Every structure is written in structure tokens, then in C-alpha cells.
Amino acid sequence: MKPLIRIASGQGFWGDLLTAPMAQVSNGPIDYLVMDYLAEVTMSILQKQKNRDPRMGYARDLVLLMRDLLPACIEKNIRIITNGGGVNPIACSDAICEMAGSLGVRALKVGVVLGDDILDRIDDLQKDGHALKNMETGEPLDNIRGRIQSANAYFGAGPIVEALRQGAQIVITGRTTDTGLTLAPMMYEFGWKHDDWDKLAAGTVAGHILECGGQASGGNFMADWRSVPDLAHLGFPIAEAYPNGDIVLTKHESLGGMVTLQTVKEQLLYEIGNPREYITPDCVADFTTIRLAQEGRDRVRMTGVKGRPATEFYKVSMSYLDGYTAFGTLTYSWPEALQKAQKADEILRIRLKDLGVKFDEVRTEYLGVNSSHGHLAPMNSDYNEVVMRVGVRGRDREAVERFGMELAPLILTGPPSVTGFAGGRPRPSEVISYWPALITKNAVRHEVITRTL
Amino acid sequence: MKVQLLRICHGRSGDKGDTANIGLIAREEKFYPLIERVVTADRVKEYFGAMVLGPVERFELPNLWALNFLLHNALGGGGTKSLKNDAQGKTLAAALLRMEIDVPEGMMDGHV
16 A cells, blocks of 8 residues: 555636646656636536537536646656536547547556436436435426436546456546545555545545645635735645554645645635535535644645535536526726716616516626625715616526626717627526435446546 | 734735625734634724624634634725725725734743
């Protein structure tokens, strides 16, 4: 058994810093590179792409990154784990294999995790008694049945561990939890059992710290953003994992950023919900048991994490169409910037009312004044400039489109000294809402395929 | 004396659907019992007023000198449905750090 393994975060979301993964590979020793691509909104975008072209539906960025990553990772024996397969992991692995072939790579073993996509099985599952009702509101699935765009169960680390055991150097999954990507190599390397709850919880918490990339190593750092060295070359976090479940959070010395108690704590609390019950398919982690200690520069040791048994359910996330939105902005300058923006909003609303177009919501915010903090923000007496941002939402696409035609006319038919309309008319975009549900684990089977190039 | 939370705490916020999640962390261990006593769920609910339509829940993490708040129905529907510029509540931790609390005399000695 290795005395320790180093797991490096390469991407924290689809759209993250593209230079980060290669920086992790080039600037110091790592054993695994994990790249998290999937948020709920990402799944629905990928599903739309797959509907248009059955060869699409995965993070294309990933394939482009592989051009540099593959040769370097093969040379250094670094394994890559990613959920960038989105709603089409097979097509993703095809594209990566094609890329590898064009680079002259030989004997590459790629593992693919399948089975999380249950879109085509919903009717059968319902017939078998799986209600898939909304786990937050209790509403029946029939309320949205015809509008569902994607439906995926969240897998944990298990299927990735299988792929690693089969010798996969790259593991591509669909909807796997962000935390499972990081936990899997620890289970595989150290032989952690599926019911060793404390160790699984430690690996899960490490996964939570890594899942947002640079946000754990100095990015978006509230405590003291000025003190973070060289954010331009921010080094993403690395989890140094030990067989006993200890984890040291660190980063490559030659890159920017920093790993301190404060940077780690901010990420630990990010979107955790109830800290005593951080539920994943692998375990239930208790964040109130975490012990942190700064043991050196850019080295934070995490110990003591307690876990409880996993639940018998997978979480399922479905996306469904829920109307349309459009947004537009206009910029008003001094003098009386805010008053003029408010007048423009008033005029706009009268015109929309005259047209008889109806919306579920019209919201106007004044950027630079109080769009972020509302009534908590103290008001100035005379702003230099104010951006009026108007958004509308409704089921009627034509009404939302009509709104987009009413913004530009305000420039010549409303209050003066207004600018910032270079982007053209606001276009309607689809609202994708989420339907969280639970399903018993035995109703969803994962499948692991390994292919050798 | 009145002290803005920003001086003694830091934090981070984000979303879970239409629920905003705000982590509030004491900068030093000595400030944790103070914020645990003073920054209650009720006080945070009252502070945000009309910005939060649902209840506010609070969880304590003394091991991290931290409190975690869930502000329900606070993001205009959440996700792609929300019309807010800050649809994910990313700036709400900063909004909470604007809060002023009473700090006992002497506790801020040596702090700028």
C-alpha cells in the first residue's frame, strides 16, 4: 500500500480556469487529477445538446484539455477521474480515445461509468412503484411529467473504484457526486471498506473541499482577499490522503494562492446545508467533528471526521422546462442617475401594461445601488452612474420576446444620459427547474465498461 | 461597543435551490461564543426582512468557530428561474457581515 496519495483538483465547474489542470500536472507530484464539471443547470444544457446531436452531451472542454493532459499524465502515471461525461459518457470516451489515437497514444485504458441516466426508464420505474415525488414539496411527478428534460441518479465513489480496479487510467462518469470523484481513489488505494464510515466521511469531506477548485486555496476568499499571493496563477487545492483517514490540504509551492485554516473553513461551509447530515451515496458525514490544524505553510491537516451509514436511497435530479426569462440593462449617468433609472422603469412598466403582455414576475434592480444587499445597503444622495437591470419571467414566450423590444426605445423616448445597449435586444431563454427525488438504490444499476485503446 | 461583524468574522455564501446558505466564521476563537449567543436565527431573519420569505435555520460548528445559516425562499425561486442578479446568493455572506452587534468593552483591545 502506498503511504499516501495526492489527489489534485483540476476543474471546479464547467467553465472553470482552463490552465488549472495542466498546472496541477506540471508543477509537482500528484497521483490523481479530479475534474468536476456537473451542476444541475449543466446537466440540462448537456441534455439539450444531446437532443440536437446524439454524439454530444458531455463537456467538450475536457476533450480539448486532453491534448496536453494525456501525454503528460501517461508519462507521470497520473490517473484522471472526471464526471465530464455528462449525459453521454460513451460519446465522451469516444472523443477522448479519438484524440488519444491522433496523439499516437497506445495501450490507454479508459473506464466509463454508466447507468445514472434514468430518463428513458421513468415510466417503468413508476409502474414498479417508484413515485419519484418531489422530495422537498411532496408534489407528484405527474405535475411535470411532460416537461422533463433530463433525469439522473447521483452515483457515489463505488463505480469509480470498480473502474480503477479494472486498471482504468482515465475514468469518465455521468452524474457522479463531486465528492465521490475524490473519495474513490482513497478507497481503491487504501482498500477502505464500504462500511468504514469514518474514513469514507473523511474522504467525502476532502472531496467537498476540492469540488470547487480554487475556492479552497485563496479564490473568493472573504477573510482577507488582499493577502492572497499571485491569484493570476492560482494553484488549485491538493488533498494528500493517508491510509488512516488523515487528510492534508495543500497546493503546489510554485503556484499562487494559499491554503490556510481560513481558506479551508470558508470552503467547508460552502453550500453544506445541515452540517451534521452531509448526505452522499457513500456515507453521511458530520462536519461538526472535523478537526483542523495548520501544520506548515500551505498545509492544513484534517483529522477526526466521523461518518454514519449511507442511506438506502440515491438522490435523483430531474430538470424540466418551466417557462422563459429575458434580461436587459441600461446605464444612466449623473446627474440624478438613480431617479432617471427609476423613471425609465416606471415608463417601461406602463408600456408593457398598455401592450397587454402578462408575466409571472417582472423584477427591476439597480446595479451599483442595492441589487446585492437590498435595504441593508446604505443609499447615496447622488450616484455617478446606475445600471437598471430588468428581468421578466413567464410561460408565454411571445410576451417575453415582446419585452425585449421595449428596452432600446427607452434610450430616445425616456430620461436622458443613458447608454449601454450594445448587446442588442434581450432574447428569451428557457427556464430549467429542478425536481429532486429519491429512489431506492437497488432500482438503479451502474455499469462499468473499460476500453483499451 | 457596536462592532460590525466584518471585523470579527468572515464567511461564504451560496445556494441550494431557492435556499441561501451562509457560513459565518469567527476570526478568532474568543469571538465564537459571542456570535453563537448574539447572531441567532431569529435575529438573522429579522435583519434580512423582506429579502427572506421563508424561515431561517441555524446550525452550530464550534469546531470551526462557525455558524451555518439556511435562509429559505430567499433567492427569487432559485436556479435559472430567479430574476435576481445574485440568483445564487453569492453576496449574502457580505450582507450578513454588515450587521452590527454589541461587543463587551475590552474584547476588541489590540484589534484595529
